[in-house]
Amino acid sequence: MRYFAFGSAIVLAGALCLAEPPSPAPKRSVKKTVKGTVKEAARTGGRTARDGAVTFGRSTEAFFTEGPSAARKTWKANAAKTKRTAKQGAAATKAAAEH
Secondary structure, three states: OHHHHHHHHHHHHHHHHHOOOOOOOOOOOHHHHHHHHHHHHHHHHHHHHHHHHHHHHHHHHHHHHHOHHHHHHHHHHHHHHHHHHHHHHHHHHHHHHHO
16 A cells, blocks of 8 residues: 555656646736726726716706606616616726736
8 A cells, every 4th residue: 555655646746747837827017907907997987977977967857857756766777877887897997907
């Protein structure tokens, strides 16, 4: 039993020596990473600001045309869309920062 374990260890060590080491993934320069991250963050901010303004406008219109309950319903629906946009933008910004 002892010889079997020793022989297996030699075979394993030999296989590891012959195996090609993994090549490191090419890294982007820090400047490109920062630039991409800032671009994504600015896009996210712009999109959510736009969605917020649209939410306010639609809710105001609903308030004056259909009343407070319609305004509340419109506000919540548009706020959910803004939240989804912000979450997607956050994921894109995080991905840009990691690459």
